């Protein structure tokens with residue numbers, strides 16, 4: 178287990194390059210199983226979830242090798258049973274269902290484990306895979322699905338679920354006939370997987386709009402591909418810059434993917450400069466409170482909600498944040514209150530009183546984005562804060578302490594050594 182120790186009160190300054198998007202890379206990885214041969218996917222973040230997904234793919238018959246953010250995949254003879262401990266450790270493992278049903282005709286995967294941010298059913302995935310022709314049985318914690326053949330059909334999602342849209346796209350690319358997905362998710366990651374599948378020979382169109390059409394083909398090849406920049410990692414660092422009163426430039430971002438956040442930041446009094454593939458933010462005057470409601474893309478991203486709440490503590494006035502995507506995504510505010518934050522949570526709504534100076538404390542992350550928010554709070558607080566639960570942060574942020582140090586933060590990682598731990602050098606070369 179490791180912890181982050183942060184000496185707060187320093188403005189972030191400088192420039193960093195943003196990595197490829199976690200929430201795209203994980204899906205491109207499973208999408209490769211629809212094809213054959215060797216894939217090279219670049220700009221893949223070296224994060225725990227990617228390593229876990231490499232473990233899932235290896236168990237299914239894909240050789241993986243991640244070196245310096247370049248992932249090589251060699252699709253071999255596939256099998257459809259996902260090891261339970263891997264499936265439970267990461268909800269995204271459910272995304273293997275579409276590709277394996279399409280390619281193999283069967284898949285067995287454990288129901289994802291509990292989630293700190295809310296109830297996360299799978300009805301939109303399972304009900305619509307059945308519409309495509311799959312037979313699905315849920316026994317205890319395991320899902321078994323099979324299909325001699327998948328047939329294109331017309332699907333309307335009751336909610337624009339990102340994962341369900343991706344799973345159904347991947348199931349449909351090898352189905353007989355055309356599939357239409359209405360009320361589809363419109364996130365940039367959906368466009369990314371459409372481009373990747375089409376590079377393999379699929380016929381998908383409409384991603385980024387509410388209606389996606391997929392014309393089934395008989396087989397797919399391989400592709401080399403670069404993952405789009407991670408808009409959530411970018412937004413996290415922009416919010417950290419604003420919360421510390423700093424000036425930060427991000428390279429390798431798509432400003433359009435962040436417009437909902439940029440609009441809010443500008444309304445609060447943050448200066449934003451957009452260029453081709455970069456963004457610079459700086460704060461010159463006092464920040465003003467803002468009201469925000471999270472929503473599916475292009476709305477304000479739920480994955481930046483915790484990080485935004487921290488900024489709201491530094492803005493004069495009361496900010497109201499409504500979390501419309503998840504039913505339990507304010508759990509981390511109890512940790513912020515240990516640092517002096519004045520936040521009142523009522524169901525899916527939080528009222529944040531600012532400007533409230535934050536003070537150092539020992540706090541613990543319960544999930545990925547909550548962890549990022551606590552790091553931002555530590556950067557803005559006076560004194561030395563310890564953030565526990567860093568393993569959650571490492572799931573989605575590559576070397577967060579090194580990247581923040583590049584921006585002038587005083588932050589270090591302390592490994593709490595276990596008795597049986599191998600020397601780090603051995604783990605570095607042999608461990609996953």
Ligand code: EPZ
Pocket residue numbers: 200201203268269295296297298299300301302303336337338339340341479480502503504545546573
């Ligand atoms: C993806 O999760 C992301 N994860 C999440 O990011 C992100 O918060 C979410 O999309 C929304 O943008 C990955 O891409 C790996 P959904 P996903 O299906 O696909 C309900 C992060 O921090 N729902 O769009 O699981 C669900 O309960 C993570 O990087 C159903 O009701 O999100 C939720 O309330 C956290 N039935 C809402 O839809 C279903 O079958 C949005 O879920 C599926 C979802």
